Amino acid sequence: MKKKLSVVLLMLSFLLILGGCSPVSSNYIKEVEKVMAWQGVEAKTEGKVKIEYDGEKMEVPIKVQALSKGQDKAYIKMDMDLGSVGKFASKSEDKLPLDLPKTIAMEMYVIDGQVYIGKEYFNTLAKSFKSKSEIKEDFVKLPIDYKLSGPQQEAAMQYVQSTQYQKDFLNVLKVALKDFKPTNEIKMSDGKYVYEADGEAILKDFTAAIATTVKNWNETSKALKPILKGMDIKVSDKELEDAVKGFDLEKMTQSFGDAKELIKPLKIKAEIEFKENEYEEKLEAKYKNEKFGLELEMESESKKSNKDIEAPTSVKTLTKEELNSIFKTSNFFVSVNDKMLDFDVEPIIEDGRTLVPFRTLFESLGAEVNWDQENKIASCKKDDKEIKIFIGQNKAEVNGKAIELDSLPKIKDGRTLVPLRFVSENLGYEVEFEKAGDAKFISIMDKEYAKKHKEEMAKLETQLKDSQKQTEKKN
Known part of the structure; x- marks a missing residue:
């Protein structure tokens, strides 16, 4: 009060x-x-x-x-x-x-x-x-x-x-x-x-x-x-x-x-x-x-x-x-190396996993995109990694190795949604998730950018602590 x-x-x-x-x-x-x-x-x-x-x-x-x-x-x-x-x-x-x-x-x-x-x-x-x-x-x-x-x-x-x-x-x-x-x-x-x-x-x-x-x-x-x-x-x-x-x-x-x-x-x-x-x-x-x-x-x-x-x-x-x-606004804010992504379909969370439109995600991560309409397979290739995601199945492949997914890829409003963290991490990226009220903030960063980000955050935290100590001394 x-x-x-x-x-x-x-x-x-x-x-x-x-x-x-x-x-x-x-x-x-x-x-x-x-x-x-x-x-x-x-x-x-x-x-x-x-x-x-x-x-x-x-x-x-x-x-x-x-x-x-x-x-x-x-x-x-x-x-x-x-x-x-x-x-x-x-x-x-x-x-x-x-x-x-x-x-x-x-x-x-x-x-x-x-x-x-x-x-x-x-x-x-x-x-x-x-x-x-x-x-x-x-x-x-x-x-x-x-x-x-x-x-x-x-x-x-x-x-x-x-x-x-x-x-x-x-x-x-x-x-x-x-x-x-x-x-x-x-x-x-x-x-x-x-x-x-x-x-x-x-x-x-x-x-x-x-x-x-x-x-x-x-x-x-x-x-x-x-x-x-x-x-x-x-x-x-x-x-x-x-x-x-x-x-x-x-x-x-x-x-x-x-x-x-x-x-x-x-x-x-x-x-x-x-x-x-x-x-x-x-x-x-x-x-x-x-x-x-x-x-x-x-x-x-x-x-x-x-x-x-x-x-x-x-x-x-x-x-x-x-x-x-x-005036329905998005509660999701997804960025790659601090560049905001613009999805034409709202991401969703199911079983604690975030699903996003696959093409926007794959392209933003610099991957080559492919869609197999007949078999409903969304795939991407970057450097020495190839990922295949089978829509409607808890199944994916990374360089030919079968992996069981804990969230189901699906089609919503004409857009194919895939698990964000699974794709990002298997292409060599780090993912940070934060929530503020109803808003969700997801940061995807490559290894080099993530390292720089952590160093800057640590430096800022040190500066804040030093500032607090100086204030306490003055008081």
């Missing part, structure tokens, strides 16, 4: 940094409170994201139109150009797990908890999952019970989106950051509120914001109670009181370690100008280190709106079962 509470405190501290306590910051908060009272907002945003990695560059232009009314009605239309991302991905040795479209045009309504998605975006999503979707209506209506989270999370989300949360949050901000002086305060320039900082200043203010919150904890903990209740985080008064007990600013600063150097290159600049019943925003963020670079540029105009939002009329209603069949 204390961990949950700590996460909330860290999130709040980071968000509170921008507030400060200067007269300009106080005026800014008053302007924000006015906007929060609006019952409807109409907004337009344009921007682009530039990414550079290992000398390769990509740029993603983004356009967004949005309209909201109250807490129960919203409309959003977003266009993204992913052309440069596709070019970047094509140069990579690793395949993307999904088929990436050149453009994404998303249109969506949310009316009283019901979600409607534009057919163009829906069909694009279906295609990326290699599913067929031929929606003719303009919109797809998701089943009312199709939720990505449980009742507790849904209730928390409703609270976070409410005006009550906005009031509670601003109250925490005022109480927690009493007497806080940020390194870079919000300033006025040509009638605009401007916040500008680099990574070092942000980290410094983040640290100071936590320290100030701890100092003001007696009042802050009281102000925090409505937020914890609204987010359904059950914390007793004693737990809340003890949440900051033993807080050591020096230890926390030391714990950041390499994060200081990592965040240093970050630079951000935000401008906002409030006018009568409207405001304009501009955001610039830049980050650049030896291998990775990121630039974000966004400009938006928002204004108070009384426009109503009505649900679309050309709608295809899907059942939960239909939706799940379209």
